[in-house]
Amino acid sequence: MKDILELFLTFAKIGLFTFGGGYAMISIIENICVEKKKWITHEEMMNITIVAESTPGPVAVNCATFVGFKKKGFAGALAATFGVIIPSFVVIYLIAMFLNHFLEITWIANAFKGIKIAVGILIFDAGLKMLKKMKKQKFMLIVFICSTLLMIFITVLAWNFSSISMMLIAGAVSMVVFLIESRKAGEKK
Amino acid sequence: MIYLELFIGFLKVGLFSFGGAYAAIPLIRDVVLSYGWLDDEMLTYMIAVSESTPGPIMVNLATYIGTSQAGIIGGMLATFAVVLPAFIIILIVTAIMSKFINNKYVKALISGIMPCVIGIILATGSCMIVKNIFTGFTTAVDIKAVIISVILAGLFFGIKKDGKKLISPIALIAISAVIGMVVNIV
Numbered sequence: 464m465k466d467i468l469e470l471f472l473t474f475a476k477i478g479l480f481t482f483g484g485g486y487a488m489i490s491i492i493e494n495i496c497v498e499k500k501k502w503i504t505h506e507e508m509m510n511i512t513i514v515a516e517s518t519p520g521p522v523a524v525n526c527a528t529f530v531g532f533k534k535k536g537f538a539g540a541l542a543a544t545f546g547v548i549i550p551s552f553v554v555i556y557l558i559a560m561f562l563n564h565f566l567e568i569t570w571i572a573n574a575f576k577g578i579k580i581a582v583g584i585l586i587f588d589a590g591l592k593m594l595k596k597m598k599k600q601k602f603m604l605i606v607f608i609c610s611t612l613l614m615i616f617i618t619v620l621a622w623n624f625s626s627i628s629m630m631l632i633a634g635a636v637s638m639v640v641f642l643i644e645s646r647k648a649g650e651k652k
Numbered sequence: 653m654i655y656l657e658l659f660i661g662f663l664k665v666g667l668f669s670f671g672g673a674y675a676a677i678p679l680i681r682d683v684v685l686s687y688g689w690l691d692d693e694m695l696t697y698m699i700a701v702s703e704s705t706p707g708p709i710m711v712n713l714a715t716y717i718g719t720s721q722a723g724i725i726g727g728m729l730a731t732f733a734v735v736l737p738a739f740i741i742i743l744i745v746t747a748i749m750s751k752f753i754n755n756k757y758v759k760a761l762i763s764g765i766m767p768c769v770i771g772i773i774l775a776t777g778s779c780m781i782v783k784n785i786f787t788g789f790t791t792a793v794d795i796k797a798v799i800i801s802v803i804l805a806g807l808f809f810g811i812k813k814d815g816k817k818l819i820s821p822i823a824l825i826a827i828s829a830v831i832g833m834v835v836n837i838v
Contacts, residue, residue, distance in 0.1 A: 476822070478706060478707050479706050479707075480706060480821075480822040480825050480826070481706055481707060481708070482703070482704065482705075482706055482825065486773050486776055486777070487821075488708075489773070490821045491821040491822060494820055494821050494822075498816075509766065510749070510753060510762075512769060513762060513765055513766060513769055514742070514745055514749070515742075516769055517765070518738065518741045518742065518745065519666060519667050519668055519737055519738060519741065520666050520667075520710070520734075520735065520737055520738020520739075520741070520742075521708030521709070521710045521711060521734075521735070521738060522708070523707070523708040523711075524708060524711070524735050524738045524739065524742075525738050525742050528738065528739050528742040528743060528746070529742050529745075529746050532742070532743060532746045532747075533746065537743070540739070540742075540743060540746075544735065544739055547707075547708075548707065548708070548711050548731060548735060550706055550707055551705065551706055551707020551708065551711045551712050551715065552707075552711065552715050552727070552728075552731055554705050554706060554707070554712075555701075555702075555705060555707070555711075555712045555715040555716050555719070555727075556715055556719055556724065556727055558701065558705065558716070559715070559716045559719035559720050559727070560719065565701050565704075565705075570833055571704070572704075573832050573833045573835075573836035573837065574829040574830075574832045574833045575704040575829075575832065576796075576797070576800070576832045576836055577800050577804075577828040577829050577830070577831045577832020577833070577835070577836075578704070578825060578828050578829050578832060579780070579784055580781070580784050580797060580800050580801050580804055580828060580832075581804055581824050581825050581827070581828030582780065582825075583777055583778075583780030583781040583783075583784060584777070584781065584801075584804055584805055584808055584824070585777075585821050585824065585825075586773060586776055586777030586780060587774065587777030587778060587780075587781060588777070588808070588809075588821075589773055589777070590770055590771075590773035590774030590775075590776075590777055591774065593766075593769075593770045593773065594770050594774065597766065597767060597770060600763070602763070602764075603763055603764075603766070603767040604767070606764055606767040606768055606771070607767035607768070607770055607771045608771070609771070610767065610768040610769075610770075610771025610772055610775070611771035611772075611774055611775045612771075612775075613771075613775075614771060614772050614775030614776065614779075615775045615778070615779060618775065618776070618779040619779070626772045629768060629772065630765050630768050630769060630772075632768075633764040633765050633767070633768035634761045634764050634765045634768075635764075636764055637760055637761060637763050637764020637765070638757070638760055638761055638764070640760075640764075641757070641760035641763075
C-alpha cells in the first residue's frame, strides 16, 4: 500500500510540473524514476520513450502506466496514471469553471514566458542525455544526424510531417540495412 | 446524449493520437469541430492555455471541453476516455515487451528508431529555445528572453556536484516561472 501511495504522489508531482507536452516530461521522469528512485533503468527509459512515441495517447500517460506496472503491477499502473493526470484535471477544471481570461492575467503570462524557455532547455537536455548513452555505431549516428536536420527543417518550414512517419521511415531503413547485412554475412559463410 | 458523445469523441482522440500532443492537434481539431464543441478561435486559445498549465495537453483539452460541455461529469468522462486507450495499450506492451526486446528483428528496428527519436527530441528542444529568443524565426531578438535563457541554462548546466546537476528539472521549472515574472515586470 505504501508503494502504491508513493507511486501516486510521485506521479502527481510529475504531472504538476510538466508543461508543454511529453518531451519535457521525459527529462523529469528520467530524473526522478531513474536517477533518484531507481525504479527503472536508463535502458528501460529509452525503450519506453520509443514505445510511448509509437503508441497512441499522451506520452506522460504512457510513461506513468509503464513505470507503475513495472513497480507494482496493475494497481501500480492505475495509481501512477491516476496520479499523473489529477493535477491537470484539477487545474483545468478550475480554469473552465472560473477563469475565462486565464492567459490575459499578466503575471501568469509572464511566468509562462520563463517556463517556455525552461521547457526548451529540459527537452534539449533529455535529448543530450539519450545521445550520450547511445551506442556510437556509424549507422546509428547517420540516422541521428539525418533525423535532427530533417526535424529542424520541418519545424522551421512548418511542414505538416508528423514525427511518427519519420520514425517509421527510420525503422524501415534500419530493417532493410539489417536484412542486407545479414544476407551478406550469410554469403560469406 | 452529450456524455456518450464526449466519451466516444475523446476515445477516438486517445486511440489515434500518435507521437505526442502537437502531432495530435489536427486530430483533436477535427473531432472537436465536427461535434461543434468549440469554434476554431476558442480551440486555438485552449491549446495555448493547455500549454501554459501543467499536464499532458490532450488531458487538459479533454478536461476543459468535457467540463464546458457537461460539467464535472463531462470533464471526468472526457478525461477518462482520452487516457483509456494509452493505458490499456501500454499494459499489454509492458507485459510482452521483455520477450520482444531481445528479438533480433526488433533490435534492428530499434537501432534505427532510437537515433531518430533522439534526433527529433534534440531538434525540438533546439528549435524551441531559438523560437523563444527570436519570437519567431525572422523577427528581432527578444532581449528579455535571452537574459532568461542565459540565466536558466547557466543554473541548469553550470551548477554541478560530482558531475551531477544540482538543479532538478522540477526546480528549473519553478525557478523559470519566478524569473519570467521578475524579468518581464522590469
